[in-house]
Amino acid sequence: MEKTLIQNTVHFNSKLSFLREVIEYRLKDNYTTEIPIFPKFDHIVSDDSLFSIFVRKKELSLEEVITLLLAIVPHISPNFFTTIISDFLPNGGELPEFGGVKGKNHRGIIPTGETVQFIIGGNDIQQRTQLTEMFYEDHLFRSEGVLYLDSVPIGEPKMSGRLMMDEEYVELFTTGKILKPTMSKDFPAERIDTQLDWDDLVLNNKTLQQIKEIETWLNYNDIVLHDWNMKSRIKPGYRILFSGPPGTGKTLTATLLGKYTGTDVYRIDLSMIVSKYIGETEKNLSKLFDKAKNKSWILFFDEADAIFGKRTNVRDAHDKYANQEVSYLLQRIEAHPGLVILASNFKNNIDTAFTRRFQSIIEFENPSYKERLSLWQKNLPDKIPLDSQVSLEEISKKYAITGANIINVVQFTCLKTIAAKHETIQLDTLLEGIKKEYLKEGKMVTI
Known part of the structure; x- marks a missing residue:
């Protein structure tokens, strides 16, 4: 990792000199x-830095490389633009054609779309x-989530928006690390994983086969979509x-799927998504799906009934907007190219518009006697024996x-x-522990 960091740091010197x-x-x-x-471009991206590798792999044009460099400059050289302008205008002055804005904390110039237009197009x-x-x-920059223009106030030119590089690409290009x-607030999900293995998951054979x-x-x-050219026939995602x-x-199950396919699993915090304010729920979902769009993540919506529930007959404005939220969700999930898992305690609570579009509905049943026995045997510690009175059967x-x-x-x-x-x-x-579990769920038990 240290070698990668040095490579990227050293090679950025020549890239910034070119810019x-x-x-x-x-x-x-x-x-x-x-x-x-015009300066020579020949060898600027011929090195082994991750920035150059990305440029070559994506076959970016000169204009696209310059735009990438403009976007990353504030993150590695805050005074880069101000120094150039000061050298060009030693007595002071402004260059409105140059574009650029000031940030709240950043003291240098943050380039905008207008900066790109001026430097490349004059x-x-x-x-x-x-x-x-x-x-x-549809451009690679947006479709793969590399960079974008920040939104601007109504009435102002779109190209006056700040040139923003996704923080994951900033980290990748500068340090070689993949930022998780x-x-x-902008990403209402947490990455979940497990130390367990498939052998630790005790389910019936039908459920395991579906998994x-x-x-x-x-x-x-x-392979199916690209090598077999089935993109036009099969919808993306699962x-x-x-x-x-x-x-x-x-x-x-969701975490094990991620573990054994090398895929990150993100559990969505629905409490941070659902909002009583009109349009906020859709906005929060949009941020989430936009962030996940170009990643091979598994999105896991636990207790999904809260947001994927059945639509109701419209009696008032609240019902109308609640139904709009469900419809928006339906559109985003159907268009999402990755794996989306909805978990619900009751299948019948999920809107049928969603269930019709599931490739698979997997029932997780309460464990049978044999499965419970296996769970006891797998999870009790092997460092201490069972008393002779204990019969797991x-x-x-x-x-x-x-x-x-x-x-x-x-x-x-174990603790007791x-x-x-x-x-x-x-x-x-x-038996005391079993009784506690029954009481927690409001059930009666005879011990």
Whole structure:
């Protein structure tokens, strides 16, 4: 990693020198009688830095490379633009054609779309107009989430928006690290993982077989779409509903799918998405899906009933906007190119408009006697023996609890056993833990 950081730092010196020459060329061409020579571009992206590798892989044009450099400059050389302008205007003055704005904390100039137009296109109206295409939805910069123009107040030119590079690409190009997003107002999701393995997941064979189909999609979908040229026939993405009682393995399944396919899993915090203010829920969802659009993430909506519930008959404005939220969700999920998993305790609570579009609906049932026995055997510690009075077979038959309940009982039992300095796991301790689980859920139990 240190070698990568040094490579990127060293090679950016030559890239910024090239960008400085490009800007100086434009300033001389526009404001002096001098006939400048455009700097040579030949070897600027021929090195082994991640920036250059990206440029070559995507076959970017000279204009696109200059735009990338303009976007990344504020992150590595805050006084870059001010120094060039000060050298060109030693007695002070302004260059409105240059564009650029000041930030709240950043003391230098933040380039805008107008900066791109000026430096590359000068006063050539046709070229300046063509440059706006770099910020269209279908351009690589937007479609792969590399950079974009920040929104501007109504009535102001779109190209006066700040040139913004996604922070993940800033980190990648400068340090070589892949930055994982953290939960925030703009990204209402947390990355989840597990130390467990598939062997630790105890489900019936039918459910396990359906889960294997998801793993197959994650591994081979790109081949079907691109190598077999099925993009025009098959919709992007994969949509699944996990349905079943709490504690039956829905979240663990999602994390294991990510673990064994090398895919990050993000659990969506619905409390940060749903808003009582009109339009805010859609806006929050838009940020989430825009961020995830070009990543091979698994989006996991736990307790999805809260936001994917059935639409109602319109009785008032609230119903109208609630239905609009569901419709918007439907559009975004259907267009999302990745894997989306919705988890619900009750399948019937999910709007049928969603269920019709799921490639798979997987039922997670309460574990059977054999599955409960397997869960007890897998999760009790092997560092301490069971008391002779403990029969896991009898406990598994008598107490119909879920995998999550069993984990809670095991944790409770371990702590009580250590505190009491017992040399074996006692039956009374296990039964006390089971009773606590029943009482938590408001159920009666005879111990």
